[in-house]
Amino acid sequence: MTMQDGKTPQSDWARVDAMTDEEAEANALSDPDNPPMTGEQLRAAPRMPQVKVIRRALRLTQEEFSARYRIPLGTLRDWEQGRSEPDQPAKAYLKVIAVDPDGTAAALRKSA
Structure with missing residues (x-):
């Protein structure tokens, strides 16, 4: 993702660190491009030996x-x-x- 000025946006780590666990989970769940895996998907996922x-x-x-x-x-x-x-x-x-x-x-x- 690039902004109009051609720069890549930087992560606001201070904001992320200030989030509660509930806020972070709600934020993650609201991302339409990266939905959480279902239990079935987790079971089928390859595991690292x-x-x-x-x-x-x-x-x-x-x-x-x-x-x-x-x-x-x-x-x-x-x-x-x-x-x-x-x-x-x-x-x-x-x-x-x-x-x-x-x-x-x-x-x-x-x-x-």
């Missing part, structure tokens, strides 16, 4: 995460892109990584 959330939280690239936690890069990519899902032992391992990423990495270094 948990491994990707963990990796991003650690600020690691796929290659770094793969090397640090000894997960084959192809497997990691398959998990993140939804081509396959981690099995139960892998899910447990990912949970351990999420809870103690540095301790997990240190334990793997000691066993090398």
Whole structure:
């Protein structure tokens, strides 16, 4: 969106920050270009794989995460892109990584 003078309008973040939760929700619901998703749409929406959330939280690239936690890069990519899902032992391992990423990495270094 551009204004008549050719400039892009700036967001008034102070105004947004001053809104109550109720005002912000009413404002969001009134936007005809971006209606809220229905419960059915939310259930059908693709979810970000948990491994990707963990990796991003650690600020690691796929290659770094793969090397640090000894997960084959192809497997990691398959998990993140939804081509396959981690099995139960892998899910447990990912949970351990999420809870103690540095301790997990240190334990793997000691066993090398």
